[in-house]
Amino acid sequence: MQHNTTFVVFVVLFLSCQRQQDSIPCLDVRRTYTQKEIFLTDIAEVRYLILNSDNEDYLYSGTIRATTENSVVVADAMSGDILFFSKEGVPKSRFNHRGNGPKEYRNALNVIFDEKKNEVFVSQSVGSRILAYSSTGEYQREIPLPQGTRMGSFASFDDDSFFFYDPTLESNRYGLDYDDIQSNDLISPFYLISKEDGRVLDNIALPMTPIFLGINHNGDRVPGFKTRLMKCPDGVLICNPESDTVFFYGKDRQIVPILHKIPLAKTTNPMTYINNCIDIGNYQFIELYIVQAGEVYPGIFPTKHYFRDKRTGEFFLQKLLLQDFIGKDFIIGPTSGVRIDIDNSTFVFELDLLELKEAYAQNRLDGKLKELVATLKEDDNNVFVLARIK
Numbered sequence: 001m002q003h004n005t006t007f008v009v010f011v012v013l014f015l016s017c018q019r020q021q022d023s024i025p026c027l028d029v030r031r032t033y034t035q036k037e038i039f040l041t042d043i044a045e046v047r048y049l050i051l052n053s054d055n056e057d058y059l060y061s062g063t064i065r066a067t068t069e070n071s072v073v074v075a076d077a078m079s080g081d082i083l084f085f086s087k088e089g090v091p092k093s094r095f096n097h098r099g100n101g102p103k104e105y106r107n108a109l110n111v112i113f114d115e116k117k118n119e120v121f122v123s124q125s126v127g128s129r130i131l132a133y134s135s136t137g138e139y140q141r142e143i144p145l146p147q148g149t150r151m152g153s154f155a156s157f158d159d160d161s162f163f164f165y166d167p168t169l170e171s172n173r174y175g176l177d178y179d180d181i182q183s184n185d186l187i188s189p190f191y192l193i194s195k196e197d198g199r200v201l202d203n204i205a206l207p208m209t210p211i212f213l214g215i216n217h218n219g220d221r222v223p224g225f226k227t228r229l230m231k232c233p234d235g236v237l238i239c240n241p242e243s244d245t246v247f248f249y250g251k252d253r254q255i256v257p258i259l260h261k262i263p264l265a266k267t268t269n270p271m272t273y274i275n276n277c278i279d280i281g282n283y284q285f286i287e288l289y290i291v292q293a294g295e296v297y298p299g300i301f302p303t304k305h306y307f308r309d310k311r312t313g314e315f316f317l318q319k320l321l322l323q324d325f326i327g328k329d330f331i332i333g334p335t336s337g338v339r340i341d342i343d344n345s346t347f348v349f350e351l352d353l354l355e356l357k358e359a360y361a362q363n364r365l366d367g368k369l370k371e372l373v374a375t376l377k378e379d380d381n382n383v384f385v386l387a388r389i390k
Contacts, residue, residue, distance in 0.1 A: 025308060027261045027286065027315055029272055033306065036316035039323055040330065043283065044347070044387035046322070048372050051089045053381050058083055058091040062108075064348045064384060068115040071135075072384075075108040082108055082120065084135050095137025097122075103139045105131055112156050121162075121195075123151055130154075130162070130198075144198040146191070155231040158251060161192050161201055163236045165229040190229075190238055192253075202253055206240050211266050213241055213273060215291055224291045224301055227276035233345065241265055241273035241289075248279075259284065259308075275303070278332060280345055281389040284308040285318065287333040305331045322385070324369035325351075325359060349385040356383060 040046050051074065053059055060083055062076030071092065074083040080098025085091055097104045105122045112121040119140065123130045128149060132140040145151075149166050157163040166189045190204040214223035230237040235250040237258070244261040258279070265273035270292035278285040288304040305318040320330040330349055356373045359365050365373055372383065 024257050025259050025284075025313060025315075027259065027274075027288075027306065027308075029261060029268070029288065029304075030263065033315050033317050035319050036307075037319045037321055039321050040385075040387050041323055043281065044389045046388075047386050048369055049087070049089050049384040049386055050372065050376065051085050051381050051384070052091055055091055057094060058085075060381075063350060065108075065111040066113045067346050067348060067386065068113060071113065071115060073111060073113045073120075075111045077107050077109040080105065080108050082111060082122070082137075093136045095133065097131075097133070097137065097139070102142075103131065110151065110154065112154075114156065114159075117159075121156075123154065132195075141196075143193075143195065145193070146198070146200055152189070153227070153229045155229060155236055156195075157192060157236060160195055162195060163229065163249070164191050164193060165189055165238075166191070167226075167228075190249075204238070204249060204255060206238070206243075206247070211242050213265065213271065213289075213291060224271075224273070224289050225275060227287075230276055230278055232279050237277055237279060239274055239276050241275065244274055246274060246277040259286070261288070276333065282310050283389075284310060285332040303333070305333050307332070322369075324365060324367040326364040326366070328359070328364075345389045347385075347387040347389070349387065351383045351385060353378075353380060353382050 049072065051058070051060070051072070060074050060076055060081060061079070062074050062081065064072055065075040066073040070087060072085045072087060072089070074085065075081065080096045081094065082096065083091070083094045098106065098108070100106065108122055110123045113119075113135070114121070118134050120133045120135055121130050122133065128145045128147070130143040130145065132143065134140060145164075149164070152165040152167040154162050154164045188203040188205040190206070191200055192202040192204075193200055212221065212223070213226065214221060216222070226239070226241060228239050230239070232248070235248060238247045238249060238255070240247060242265070244264050245257050246259040247255050248258045249255045259274070259277055261274050265271050270290055272288055272290050275287045275289040277287070284307065286306040286308065288306065290302040290304065292301065306315050307318050308315050318331050320332065322328055322330065332347060353376060356365070357378070360370065360373045369383070376383075
């Protein structure tokens with residue numbers, strides 16, 4: 001099979017932080033950065049959403065997986081329910097094809113909705129295919145993944161392709177000589193495939209020295225979480241903690257570094273690395289993982305959340321506030337419980353109804369949020385905050 005391969009060379013990139021600062025933003029975690037308070041309404045158009053639950057067919061226990069121009073998509077990974085609502089929270093359609101059959105999925109963990117083509121793509125963490133349906137559940141086609149692939153994360157890259165990250169291939173490739181595997185369809189854990197038939201369109205190989213991003217805990221190797229892949233309006237961002245660099249892969253299939261952290265993860269104690277970066281509007285939101293020994297739940301380590309104002313180049317610690325919810329802080333980052341639909345530049349924050357009711361009783365709510373919570377019953381759904389970055 002013929003396909004393109006994109007390589008990145010690091011030799012010049014990491015010669016010195018000074019040289020990087022001339023070209024690539026450099027986050028120095030040895031510094032003490034100021035925590036800057038920002039109201040969400042200063043950087044985004046904010047609206048509140050309650051999904052209608054009057055119809056029993058539209059009761060759900062999942063969360064929002066995508067927002068588009070006209071729709072909100074909710075998926076329950078375990079039950080397999082995929083529900084469509086209007087942007088005002090009115091039920092539109094639903095389907096559930098959970099099962100083990102040829103046209104069924106085992107869970108609805110990964111869901112992407114292309115509203116323009118009315119295509120819903122569903123995949124699961126274990127499996128070798130993506131299934132495509134209409135928004136009313138009509139089966140359309142199966143998209144096979146490259147042989148041996150295990151689903152890590154994927155994103156809609158453009159109208160015709162998906163961008164994938166495969167953690168298994170990343171582990172297996174350590175120690176391999178690229179010259180020996182050029183004939184394989186995949187030579188990298190990052191790759192592009194066709195939405196129509198699963199053909200490999202490009203491999204994106206990031207040369208890096210293997211490093212275990214975790215600790216030895218009670219005799220077990222406990223890895224740190226790695227997001228690796230984030231969608232952005234014009235392509236995808238690839239987080240490479242082995243080199244503490246974030247790369248942008250654009251529609252021209254070229255890859256360039258856009259952010260770097262010093263010192264490198266392997267030289268810090270405790271180990272720190274960039275887990276993910278969200279680049280949207282005038283800001284970059286950066287999540288830093290701190291891997292340290294202690295009584296930790298497997299894979300869960302402390303985090304720090306920074307943001308960078310691209311207009312000034314300054315870095316700050318995050319502290320996002322909502323004027324209508326006094327005393328409530330927010331963090332923008334995938335592992336902070338925030339859903340994001342980057343294509344629409346929209347962040348989705350879920351507010352627990354019980355917490356809102358308590359805040360209402362304490363007179364800590366204001367504006368439209370206060371008006372909305374006053375109308376809700378104890379058994380209503382949670383409230384979502386949709387924040388579209390200006």
